[in-house]
Amino acid sequence: MTIRRARLWLHIAVSLCALLAGAIGHSGGMGWPASAADVSVTIVDNAFMPSRQTVQVGDSVTWTHAGSAPHTTTSTSGLWDSGTMVRGASFSFTLTTPGTYPYVCRFHEAQGMRGEIVVLAAMATPTPVPTATPTVTATLQPLATPTSAPIPTATAAPAPPPARELWLVVLAPTQTYSVTDEPLWEAQAGEWYRVLGQENGWALAVWEGDPPESSVWIELDARVQLTAI
Numbered sequence: 001m002t003i004r005r006a007r008l009w010l011h012i013a014v015s016l017c018a019l020l021a022g023a024i025g026h027s028g029g030m031g032w033p034a035s036a037a038d039v040s041v042t043i044v045d046n047a048f049m050p051s052r053q054t055v056q057v058g059d060s061v062t063w064t065h066a067g068s069a070p071h072t073t074t075s076t077s078g079l080w081d082s083g084t085m086v087r088g089a090s091f092s093f094t095l096t097t098p099g100t101y102p103y104v105c106r107f108h109e110a111q112g113m114r115g116e117i118v119v120l121a122a123m124a125t126p127t128p129v130p131t132a133t134p135t136v137t138a139t140l141q142p143l144a145t146p147t148s149a150p151i152p153t154a155t156a157a158p159a160p161p162p163a164r165e166l167w168l169v170v171l172a173p174t175q176t177y178s179v180t181d182e183p184l185w186e187a188q189a190g191e192w193y194r195v196l197g198q199e200n201g202w203a204l205a206v207w208e209g210d211p212p213e214s215s216v217w218i219e220l221d222a223r224v225q226l227t228a229i
Helices: 002-028
Strands: 038-044 047-049 052-056 060-065 090-094 099-104 114-120 166-170 174-177 183-187 192-199 202-207 216-219 224-228
Touching (some): 038 052
Parallel strands (some): 038 060
Antiparallel strands (some): 038 047, 099 114, 166 192, 166 224, 174 183, 174 216, 192 202, 202 216
16 A cells, blocks of 8 residues: 555656646746836926937836926827826836837927937747656655735825916917016017016016026917916
């Protein structure tokens, strides 16, 4: 009886080792793809940094706004459009087809705010040569299965929302004035001004990326519109 039981355990051990070796050889040839990457682009005033990024098929590109004026990331072919982004906002897009994808900021394309994403085709994973199954002689002893306590998962506190700023967008040409009431330039339709203060139907504002000391007075009438961003 003892010899028969020892032979039974030996047969089980050899069978398990053969199955394990076969499973290892089979899983090595499946050619699973590597995890997709997330590539970053920083948005500053009137520029994307870097302006050209190269990624693989299936990778994601995340744009993060670090400037002061509103911007967008908009594909020239209409593939994606982030909409208006403010400081601290981010936008991601996954590219699944090889090619070159130019994009712009809709507000500042005329100032040269352009970028480009180059998507490369995924590389094929080579199939490894299977190895010979080793012959193993072993005596198996039943082992107790350890039970581990579950590890609690920490929950991160939500980030506070970014502070909103008051902006003025020009709808029709309107005159700007210095703080000493001298006429300056004529603000054109489509220009954005960050509002620093208001007084008696006038807004003290600064044009997009200009410093606060370059502020001007603009009359609050039908030619302009205030919006909180």
